[in-house]
Amino acid sequence: MASAKLELISIFLILISIFSTQVLSQPSECETESSDSCNNKSKALPLKIIAIVSILITSMIGVCLPLLTRSVPALHPDRSLFVIVKCFAAGIILATGFMHVLPDSFDMLSSTCLSDNPWHKFPFTGFIAMLSALVTLMVDSMATSLYTKKHHAGIKPEGEVASGDQEMAVSSGGFHGHHHGHQHGAKNDLEGSQLLRYRVVAMVLELGIVVHSVVIGLSLGASNNTCTIKPLVAALCFHQMFEGMGLGGCILQAEYKFFKKAVMVFFFSVTTPFGIALGLALSKTYKENSPSALITVGLLNASSAGLLIYMALVDLLASDFMGPKLQGSIKLQLKSYVAVLLGAGGMSLMAKWA
Numbered sequence: 001m002a003s004a005k006l007e008l009i010s011i012f013l014i015l016i017s018i019f020s021t022q023v024l025s026q027p028s029e030c031e032t033e034s035s036d037s038c039n040n041k042s043k044a045l046p047l048k049i050i051a052i053v054s055i056l057i058t059s060m061i062g063v064c065l066p067l068l069t070r071s072v073p074a075l076h077p078d079r080s081l082f083v084i085v086k087c088f089a090a091g092i093i094l095a096t097g098f099m100h101v102l103p104d105s106f107d108m109l110s111s112t113c114l115s116d117n118p119w120h121k122f123p124f125t126g127f128i129a130m131l132s133a134l135v136t137l138m139v140d141s142m143a144t145s146l147y148t149k150k151h152h153a154g155i156k157p158e159g160e161v162a163s164g165d166q167e168m169a170v171s172s173g174g175f176h177g178h179h180h181g182h183q184h185g186a187k188n189d190l191e192g193s194q195l196l197r198y199r200v201v202a203m204v205l206e207l208g209i210v211v212h213s214v215v216i217g218l219s220l221g222a223s224n225n226t227c228t229i230k231p232l233v234a235a236l237c238f239h240q241m242f243e244g245m246g247l248g249g250c251i252l253q254a255e256y257k258f259f260k261k262a263v264m265v266f267f268f269s270v271t272t273p274f275g276i277a278l279g280l281a282l283s284k285t286y287k288e289n290s291p292s293a294l295i296t297v298g299l300l301n302a303s304s305a306g307l308l309i310y311m312a313l314v315d316l317l318a319s320d321f322m323g324p325k326l327q328g329s330i331k332l333q334l335k336s337y338v339a340v341l342l343g344a345g346g347m348s349l350m351a352k353w354a
């Protein structure tokens with residue numbers, strides 16, 4: 001599974017590189033380059049290298065922070081902290097969708113650099129985000145029903161199964177190993193499918209976040225404005241750390257083994273540095289305001305916004321707040337809402353800078 005994910009993400013990164021190289025081939029008709037005293041390519045280069053290193057480190061810290069809460073023994077037994085960390089993370093993901101990715105897409109697709117005819121006549125961002133949310137729902141529901149069908153294909157009606165231990169072991173033993181009885185088996189079944197769901201959610205979220213992370217890195221890498229780079233580096237460090245905490249909270253509930261966790265952490269941490277390096281490599285030809293760059297990145301942003309908003313609301317927030325743990329305690333619910341608001345508020349604040 002780790003190698004499949006590795007492949008998936010590298011394909012994604014390659015796709016982004018291809019998109020951006022295509023962007024280069026078209027000359028920009030919408031120049032906004034100002035040649036003031038701030039533009040200094042040789043001074044900008046060391047700043048970008050500092051940016052690559054510091055963003056890499058802060059991303060890793062951010063994404064590992066929620067994972068560490070697991071290894072604090074005093075906090076492990078009572079799982080209410082676990083729920084609160086998850087809610088904080090969900091708030092961050094929700095704000096990433098609503099406050100970062102969606103407005104970016106609106107900005108890009110309504111840019112004056114784009115031709116009037118299709119782009120200013122129809123709200124493409126909202127349309128694509130809506131479709132993307134619906135497609136996510138479709139994939140979510142169909143994958144779940146296919147999984148459940150496949151999983152229960154061999155199981156006989158309840159009464160018969162309960163009669164024999166062996167039948168149960170044969171029918172669903174392939175996934176969980178062994179079962180000692182019907183009750184136990186059904187419970188494991190439910191937990192197993194919930195865990196699988198969390199794992200899929202964590203992976204898809206990483207993909208949804210990747211677009212935004214690469215794009216902010218790309219614009220830093222392509223810029224030679226030394227006056228804006230310095231504060232931007234600091235902002236991006238906080239940005240990636242916070243976003244990392246959001247993703248880390250989702251990786252936490254997926255309960256991966258160490259290696260898979262490390263792979264997820266690694267891929268999240270390299271996305272923005274990768275974007276900076278890409279922007280650096282293409283800084284001669286990459287124009288943020290070229291129509292093809294605006295359209296490509298704008299559409300990608302719109303679809304990841306739909307995905308992030310759907311996942312944050314349905315798969316993270318609703319499933320937690322409507323689940324048995326939070327429904328059982330109003331006090332824990334209130335604490336969790338505070339956590340959601342803190343996460344969403346912090347990430348919204350970040351939108352001021354990147």
Ligand SMILES: [Zn+2]
Nearest residue numbers: 100239351354
């Ligand atoms: Zn952002």
